[in-house]
Amino acid sequence: MTSRLFDLSSTWHLPAPPEEVWTIIADIDMSWPQWWPHCSFAAPLTRTKAKSSSQEDILKATTAYLNFKASLGYTLTISIHPTEVVAPREIDFDAGGHLQGIGRVTLIPEKEGEATRMDIEWRVRPTQHWMNFLTPIAAPAFTAAHALMMRQGEKGLIEALAKQTPTSAK
Template sequence: MTPRLFDLRSTWHLPAPVDQVWDVLTALDLRPGEPVWWPGCTVAAPLTRTDSSGDPDAPELTAITAHLRFRTLLGYSITVSIHPTLAVRTRQLAFEAHGDLEGDGGIVLTAESAGATTRMDIRWTVRPALRWMNALSPVAARVFVAAHAHTMRKGEQGLAAALASG
């Protein structure tokens, strides 16, 4: 059975200018076991550094892979390695996802309210790599999508709080 492809999209509205949002999103001070600003998310392993392969303005970002573990509302956890393939400062990130989810995604930042706030459009196009998720996908796809939506709402709230606290 071919794993189901999930095309997941979210839009976040954040109470800070684009450059501040970018700085929090691209902070590279991730330490294993520590939580990040996203509730239910911890750093699963140290950053992996490789050769830069993307935008020359952001070579450090395209030379790393972040390994994150997300605990869902339903009690299961997934670990995803995220490797940026394109980083256009303060505007766009594109990335590959590996681990319990395989695929790609992207983030686009857009200034709103005369630059005082930011709209963040997020796209994930992934297939589960876990056997149990693949086995349950035909009957549980809506549940997985709902769990993803809940996790994303928590991420938006966490990022908004991190931005508000400076």
């Protein structure tokens, strides 16, 4: 059975400049579980030798293994490995585990640089037999669960920005 390709996109509107958003989302220690509800580490980060000590090269040498607990009760374990990093604008990555494919996060300044639109794109295929079996009838539910999880991430990131950045207090 060939698994279905899911093209999933989300747009987050964040009350901080791209540089401040970048500081949190492109953290070399992958702090996402600290601010994203229902996200946790599935395993320790793995890191190969980076080409340099730059944040970009360290990110490209890092793979994070994350669990995302969906509102429908299942948990997806996904590896995220940055393949291209352009600070503070874009991260392209490979995804593996229960969803295999690629993704991209793009930061776009809004409100004269005082806010950020974050576009998130996924092109992934489920690898679990049960998901592939149910996809013909459950694809809308899987897509809705993804949208809810992304909204929770957006809210968590807004809260993290409010705690961390002086600009968001304006």
